[in-house]
Amino acid sequence: AIxxxxxxxxxxxxxxxxxxxTREHALLxxxxxxxxxxxxxxxMDTTKWSEDRFNEIIKETSNFIKKVGYNPKAVAFVPISGWHGDNMLEESSNxxxxxxxxxxxxxxxxxxxTLLDAIDAIEPPVRPS
Structure with a gap:
């Protein structure tokens, strides 16, 4: 899931x-x-591409997804701007x-x-036989 x-x-x-x-969707x-x-x-464009804001969000998000059951170390955190296309398919210079x-x-x-790299790194689930 993204x-x-x-x-x-x-x-x-x-x-x-x-x-x-956000909390509800992670739990679901x-x-x-x-x-x-x-x-x-x-x-990220609305934060003026702030590294501090990105790190703050990673920290807070890691805390709550851990409580839900996810391991933050197994999660790719990607800063993007959908509006500008940053880090979606290609690396952003911003x-x-x-x-x-x-x-x-x-x-x-x-x-x-990029986000595409993260999607490509998802392991296909094993189907029960």
Whole structure:
């Protein structure tokens, strides 16, 4: 599942508040058996591409997805701007501080830069036979 989080001031906070939809969607995905998660932190353009804001959101999001049941170390966190296309398919020049995402899998450590890389790194589920 891809959890899209708005980086805008107030938007992120509303989403992860006690009754927030971001929190609810993460819980729903886990409850429905989705074990692989990508967190896309959107609207980075509205934060002036702030590294501090990105790191703050990773920290807060990691805390609550851990409570839901996800391992934050197995999650790719990708800063994006859907409006401008940053870090969606190609690396963004607007966030030179962003060195890419890293996640731990059963097969080892996987790295990438973009949202597309994160989608490509999802392991196909094993079908019961």
């Amino acid at each position: 959890l899209i989080i708005a980086a805008g001031t107030g938007e992120f906070e509303a989403g992860i508040s006690k009754d927030g939809q 995905a886990f409850t429905l058996g989705v074990r692989q998660l990508i967190v896309a932190i959107n609207k 966030m030179p501080w962003y060195k890419g995402w890293t996640k731990e899998t059963k097969a080892g450590v996987v790295k990438g830069k």
